[in-house]
Amino acid sequence: MSFHWSFLVCAGFATAASMGLGIWTGFVEPRRRVRFGQRFLRSIQKGLKLRAPVVESYFQEVDALASMLCQKCHCPKGLVRRANLLRRVGFCGVSYELLNQAPFDFWSTRELAQFESHLEVAIRLSKKAPFLAREAKVLEWIDRPYFLHQSSEGVYFAARVLRLAFDYNLLCSTQGLDAARETVQAHRDTYDPILVDALAEVLHWNRDVSRSEALV
């Protein structure tokens, strides 16, 4: 075998093997893991749709509002969306009958408390999946008030966005639009003033008449 020939063989082989496997592991792998996480969360969403279709549609509203807030604040909405999907895991801890019962505004305080316990269940269960560690951290930070932790880092910001979107939707369902708006404004420092302002802009609080007035 001549030197040139063998050199070509080994160089070609080494390049092909390094490129193929290197690209496969170095570049494709992280994306594959994120894709796996996303597909897993979509499966969970499918499960919730089958278990409690009404609550799922409510969560889609939260998703939509959170996306609008993210867009307004120029923050990536992927993490927020994935964390909100992971939150659905907690509904296995809420009774089937409650989830498929009357809408939120007819729930008693006890039932509402049971419903809200889903977050705790989701946090505990999400510890079983380290590949969703970032999303789990968002859930852990949801209940912490802004004035205590003012970090603008992705995870904490995502937690605040989710909290505001979720609470606002729940308040709208249980207390009505005006009361929800007032409550959110009254707790600006708890939710994050920047986000509350963004919510006001997104929902045109300052310009338009409220939907309830319009309905009247």
Next chain:
Amino acid sequence: MAGVGSTSLSLGRRAPILSTRIWTALGFVALAGCFFLAGVHLESWMAVLSCLAFVQARRPLRAVGIPVAASLDTLLLAPITVMSGPWIPIVIIVAAQCLRRSASEDVRKANILIGVASAAFATVGAQLVLLLWSPHESRWILATITAFSVGGVINILALQSFDRSWRKRVLSLSYDPWTSQTALASVVGLLVTSVATHLFATGYPVAGIGAMLGLLPIRPYLKAALRRNRSRNHAARLMSGMLEWSHPYTEGHVKRVANWATEVGYELGLPPHHVDDLKFAAILHDVGKVTVNEAVLDAPRKLTDEEFEHIKIHSANGATLLADLPGFERIQEWILAHHERLDGNGYPLGLSDDAIPLESKVIAVIDAFDAMTGGDKDDEKRNYRTPKSPEEAFAELDRCSGTQFDPTVVQAFRAVWRRS
């Protein structure tokens, strides 16, 4: 020789993979530079290969709870075996095993035994090829491939000769060369080392070093593959956790069914990665129950037809839940069919004998057995009936063999039960 599958990967703390890769590549380049400047001798190259093989044998990849295991020492030892005989590989294997802190005494002894036998047979095979093919130019490539293959076969045969439960418990490994990842890594690695050996033996050592660069991505590739398996494992744990939360009875039930299914899978002669999938399917066979009303599932009475219809959706819903998840494709088919009967009276599709996957039949038998007997604790018994003794449950399984359950599976389960 310790074999691609001789050891196994603990990823407790994530290593900075990228920087490790860069440093390894730089090390290779520096090595090639030194060789180029100082002149390459076969002995110095063998010394380098030996060091690399020693490091690999000391740091094997091990998948916790997953029967995919890999170590690159075989690939690195194959050229040494071809060029210098069995002694250097034997010394490396013994030294690496003696210095392994995490391994127990039994594991070390077993690995040394297997490694020495593999190295000896690999040398014989390689020397025979060199003798028979002596005038042929490709003899080095063929000899390396032979050394690797013979070593691998001896490795597998030696592992198979151990009692399976002992192998699983003490060695905590199961060699599985047929998963796509280990097969690809073995083939690419073997071709690379063969070409490199050829180049070294025919006097082109620098080109040989270049060829060996092809080995660099193999370890990260296997690591990534194992990490993917871990993600799948975690996803299954989370889903199973959801089920346990909504229906606490299932916790013990799922574990028992998974344990027995694994044993029965081995008893039926399924390959390890297949048994691993079967275990996942058993863990998740009732995952569709998260979509079912707990009040109906836990009702301490006979269910009405309507309630029974509601419960029957769980197998289809479980399959729907897993439908889009990578790595769960086969499993969801098995879950879908785990309430089918041989006579076609099962649900949801009404499949009959041949159309029902074997894995679904295994889960069906063990699921029924566990439903009849319940666990050891009181809260693990079904609410709506008194539990049966194992003998009564087996009598029931026998009675339904051929109509509801597969007789072969029932027999395998009985054999496993007796042994336990």
